[in-house]
Amino acid sequence: MRELSKVTVVKRGEPNPVFILSGYNVTSISTSENRVYYLAEDSTGHPITGVYDLVTQENKVLQDSGRFTEIHAMN
Known part of the structure; x- marks a missing residue:
């Protein structure tokens, strides 16, 4: 079993990746x-939820357990 420890966005032609979430x-x-x-x-074990906009490059991290449960249930 593999676990992910980060989320990274890599754009073609750009040398530096964007680290959305790490650790x-x-x-x-x-x-x-x-x-x-x-x-x-x-x-x-505290839940973290978030959304990263690829156009604006805005990263919005939510640290609300209730919202985590709601988003997780939608997946």
């Missing part, structure tokens, strides 16, 4: 309409 146990990643959605947990 977490990434449990789920999905993409939809130029957005990357991710679910993860920190080293203490």
Whole structure:
């Protein structure tokens, strides 16, 4: 079993990748309409959810357990 520990965006022609999330146990990643959605947990098991916009390069991290459950249920 492999675990993901980071989420990275690599754009063709650009030398430096964008690290969206690093140092977490990434449990789920999905993409939809130029957005990357991710679910993860920190080293203490606290849930982390977020969305990264590929167009604006904005990364919005949510650390709300209730929201985590709602997003996880949608996957």
